[in-house]
Structures are given as structure tokens and as C-alpha cells.
Amino acid sequence: MRWASALLWLVATPALASPTSWSAGERVVERLLDEGAAPAALKAAFVGDKTIDVSALPLEAGVWLVTLSRFEDSADVFVAERKAGGYAITWRLGDAEAGAVGDLKPLRAWTVAAAQDDCRKHLPDADWADCGPIAPEIGALPSGSGGRPRFWLLGTYAQEAGETESAQLSLWRWDGKAASPLLARTFQFKIDEDEGPTVVGRVVRLPVKDDFKTMLSCGACSGRQRIWRFGLTAEGVRDLGERSVTPELDLADQLFDRAAHHRALADLASPTAAKAIAAHLSVIDPKSQWPMGTLEEWLLSRDRRRLCLATDGGGTWRLDLTRSHGALEAERVRYVGDGLCHDSFRWRRASSGS
Numbered sequence: 001m002r003w004a005s006a007l008l009w010l011v012a013t014p015a016l017a018s019p020t021s022w023s024a025g026e027r028v029v030e031r032l033l034d035e036g037a038a039p040a041a042l043k044a045a046f047v048g049d050k051t052i053d054v055s056a057l058p059l060e061a062g063v064w065l066v067t068l069s070r071f072e073d074s075a076d077v078f079v080a081e082r083k084a085g086g087y088a089i090t091w092r093l094g095d096a097e098a099g100a101v102g103d104l105k106p107l108r109a110w111t112v113a114a115a116q117d118d119c120r121k122h123l124p125d126a127d128w129a130d131c132g133p134i135a136p137e138i139g140a141l142p143s144g145s146g147g148r149p150r151f152w153l154l155g156t157y158a159q160e161a162g163e164t165e166s167a168q169l170s171l172w173r174w175d176g177k178a179a180s181p182l183l184a185r186t187f188q189f190k191i192d193e194d195e196g197p198t199v200v201g202r203v204v205r206l207p208v209k210d211d212f213k214t215m216l217s218c219g220a221c222s223g224r225q226r227i228w229r230f231g232l233t234a235e236g237v238r239d240l241g242e243r244s245v246t247p248e249l250d251l252a253d254q255l256f257d258r259a260a261h262h263r264a265l266a267d268l269a270s271p272t273a274a275k276a277i278a279a280h281l282s283v284i285d286p287k288s289q290w291p292m293g294t295l296e297e298w299l300l301s302r303d304r305r306r307l308c309l310a311t312d313g314g315g316t317w318r319l320d321l322t323r324s325h326g327a328l329e330a331e332r333v334r335y336v337g338d339g340l341c342h343d344s345f346r347w348r349r350a351s352s353g354s
Contacts, residue, residue: 019073019074019112019115019116020070020073022074022076025046025052025068025076026068026076026078026089028045028046029042029056029066029068029080029087030080030086030087030088030089032045033064033080033082033087034086034087039054039055039056042054042056042066043055046068051070051071051073052068052069052070053067053068053069053070053071053135054066054067054068055067055136055137055138057138057139057140057151059079059149059151059174060149060174062081062082063079063080063081063082063149063174064079064080064081064087065077065078065079065151065174065179066079066080067136067137069135069136071133071135071158072133072158073133074112074115074132074133075110075132075133075134075135075136075155076092076094077092077094077110077136077138077153078091078092078093079091079092079174079179090177090178091177091178091179093107093110093153093179094111094112095111096178096179097110097111097181098111098113100181100184103183103184103185104170104181104184105127105129105130105184106129106130106168107168107170107184108130108131109129109130109132109134109155109157109168110132110134110155111132114130114131114132114134115131115132115133115134119131119132129166129168129186132157132158133158134155134156134157134158134168135156135158136153136154136155137153137154137155137156137196138152138153138154139151139152139154139197139199140152140199141171141204141232142199142201142232144173144232144234144235144236145234145235148173148174148175148176149173149174150171150172150173150174150182150232151172151179152169152170152171152172152197152199153169153170153171153172154167154168154169154196154197155168155169155170162219163191163192163219163220164188164189164190164191164209164219164223165188165189165191166186166187166188167186167187167188167189168185168186168187169184169185169187169197169204169206170182170183170184170185171183171184171204171230171232171237173236182236182237183230183236183239185206185228185239187206187208187209187228188209188210189207189208189209190209190221190222190223190225193207193222194207194208194209194225195207202231202232202233203229203230203231203232203240204229204230204237205227205228205229206227206228206230207225207226207227207228207245208225208226208228208242209222209223209224209225209226210223210224210225210226211223212224212249212253212290212295213253213254213256213257214253214257214260214290214292214314215253215256215290215292215293215294215295215311216290216294216295217294217295217354218294218354221295221353221354222353222354223295224244224249224250225244225246225353226242226243226244226245227242227243227245228241228242229241229242229243246298246300246351246353247328248300248304248307248319248328249298249300249307249309251268251321251328251329252307252309252317252319252330255268255269255277255319255330255333256277256281256284256291256292256314257291259277259281259282260281260284260285260286260291260292262278262282262286265277265278267327268329268330269329269330269331269333270329270330270331270332272332272333273319273330273331273332273333274330276333276334276335277330277333280335281314284314288313290313291313291314292311292313292314293311293312293313293314294311294313295309295310295311295354296311296312296340296354297309297310297340297341297342297352297353297354298352298353298354299341299342299345299347299350299351299352300350300351300352301347301350302348302349302350302351304321305320305321305322306318306319306320306321306345306347307319307321308341308344308345309341310340310341315335315336315337316335316336316337316338316340316341316344317333317334317335317336318333318334318336318344318345319332319333320332320333
């Protein structure tokens with residue numbers, strides 16, 4: 001995914017020279033678990049410091065996954081197991097994944113070093129997801145082969161402002177001795193709109209905010225909404241890819257992108273629609289990162305057969321849509337000019353966004 005729209009806020013986030021040490025908190029958790037405490041009691045034990053967030057998830061009998069965190073500071077994700085002498089910490093994410101590589105490399109963001117204020121100073125932009133601070137949420141997954149517990153871990157990167165935030169999702173298996181990552185992915189999401197992962201059967205569904213090819217979405221806008229899906233198997237997980245929540249917008253974006261680069265539109269539009277788009281967008285600069293400018297508004301009719309898009313660089317368009325052999329296609333296209341969609345069209349019960 002592209003991190004361009006999130007980097008500004010990550011730059012501005014104040015990391016700490018000395019993030020919180022969680023050793024005392026871990027001892028509190030061990031003592032409370034020895035006393036038979038439930039997750040609510042663990043939360044209550046830290047109520048005196050309202051900046052600390054606590055969560056706990058039972059993995060199996062006598063085994064708890066616990067998170068302690070202070071947003072914009074640091075987090076501790078660990079497993080506490082019941083031993084002969086009482087509960088003890090037997091696994092810490094920050095220690096276990098300090099050397100994570102490849103697709104798992106963002107798990108380094110959970111280490112103590114990742115929360116230091118100099119973590120990003122010497123890293124290329126592409127590796128900034130390896131740095132924190134990062135705040136955790138956890139949840140259970142269907143068991144794997146042999147009944148082994150599995151869980152998901154959502155981490156939200158701290159940032160000072162903005163309504164589009166960056167995060168990572170990782171899926172894990174507990175083998176009785178340690179937790180092993182099955183998958184880790186970074187993504188962006190719209191706060192107060194994208195609700196985090198849900199599990200339906202053996203599929204994990206993750207709402208994400210992605211980028212269009214030709215239109216910029218503001219931080220407060222919904223943008224390109226998609227559902228990232230991951231299929232759980234007996235032994236692991238498969239990345240099933242992303243599905244568009246509004247494929248009609250994706251079709252328009254594809255049409256604008258091809259027209260801007262003078263590529264054929266035949267499989268996406270009727271001959272008359274293709275001709276209309278190509279003629280009007282022939283002067284668009286294909287080297288521009290966002291050839292159509294900012295997406296100001298879109299309007300989709302209830303029957304999903306009419307779409308209006310208003311952009312500040314490419315104008316306002318109406319597309320009449322149909323399906324040909326199951327594929328979405330633009331049947332008719334009209335360039336409206338300037339102005340917002342709701343100024344030109346009054347479609348009842350239409351969905352809309354920006």
C-alpha cells in the first residue's frame with residue numbers, strides 16, 4: 001500500500017526518548033491472575049492511571065494474552081502462563097519479533113527500540129511502519145489444527161492529528177510455548193468509519209482506506225473503501241486480496257487512468273462512452289500523481305446504475321452503468337462541467353461520499 005498520505009502525521013508524532021517500562025505492570029498482572037482475576041479486574045487494577053489501557057484474552061486453560069499500553073508512548077503484548085509457582089510471563093512480542101523480516105518486518109514496531117524518538121531518523125519512508133509508538137487491540141480467531149488457539153492483533157500507529165490513520169494487522173498461532181505470526185499487513189483506515197477486523201466463519205474481514213489512481217482523497221474523506229479478506233486454513237492463512245465496497249468508483253478511476261495515459265477503454269466502456277472520455281481527458285497530464293485532482297463528491301443512485309463524480313481537476317462527470325457478461329461497464333458518459341453532484345442531480349435514496 002501507499003503511505004504517502006499518512007507520513008505527514010507520523011512525522012509530527014512525538015515519540016519518547018524513554019518509553020514506559022512495563023515490568024511493574026507485568027508483575028501486577030501475574031499477581032492478579034494468581035488470584036483468579038478476570039479481564040475486568042485487570043483493567044480495574046490500572047484505573048488509577050487513566051492513560052493506561054489494558055486488555056486480556058484467554059488462549060487456553062491457564063494461558064492469557066495480555067496487552068498494556070499508553071497511547072503515543074509504548075505497548076507491551078505478552079503471554080502469561082500458570083506455572084507451579086504461579087503465573088509467569090513466558091512470551092513477549094517485543095522480544096520475539098525484534099528481528100522480523102520480509103512481510104513480517106512491521107512487527108518490529110512493537111519493540112522498545114521502535115518507540116524511541118530516533119527510530120525513524122535513519123529509515124527510508126518505506127520502512128517507517130517498523131517504528132512505533134503503536135497501540136494494541138486483540139481478538140480471538142477460530143482454532144487451527146490440533147485445536148491450537150489463534151488470535152488477531154491490531155496495532156494503530158500514534159499520530160497527532162488527521163482522520164485517516166495508519167495501522168497494522170497480524171494473525172497469530174499459539175503452539176503451547178510461543179506465539180508465531182502467520183501474517184502481518186499494514187494499511188490505512190478512516191477513523192469513526194472503519195471498525196477494525198471482524199471474523200465471519202474462517203474469513204477475517206478488514207475495512208481499509210486505499211488510494212485511487214487518478215483522484216486524491218482528503219484525510220477527512222472516506223476515499224477508496226475496500227475490504228481486505230484473509231482466509232484461515234488448518235495450518236495457516238491465505239491473503240484473499242481486497243474487494244471494493246463501491247466498484248462503480250473503481251470503474252470510473254480505471255477509465256480516467258486509461259484515458260489519461262491514452263490506453264484503450266474498450267473492455268470498460270461502450271464505444272460512445274469511451275470516445276467521450278478519451279476526447280475530454282486527452283489534455284490531462286499523465287505524469288501528475290493525481291490527474292483528476294481531488295475527489296470532492298460522488299453520488300450513486302440506489303439501483304447503482306448512475307454515478308456522478310465531482311473532481312477539482314477533471315470536472316464533474318455522470319456515468320450510466322451496465323453489466324456485460326458480469327463485468328461492470330460504462331454505457332453512457334456525460335461531462336457535466338464544474339460544480340458538485342448534488343447541484344445537478346436529485347437521485348432519491350442515493351449513497352454518497354467524498
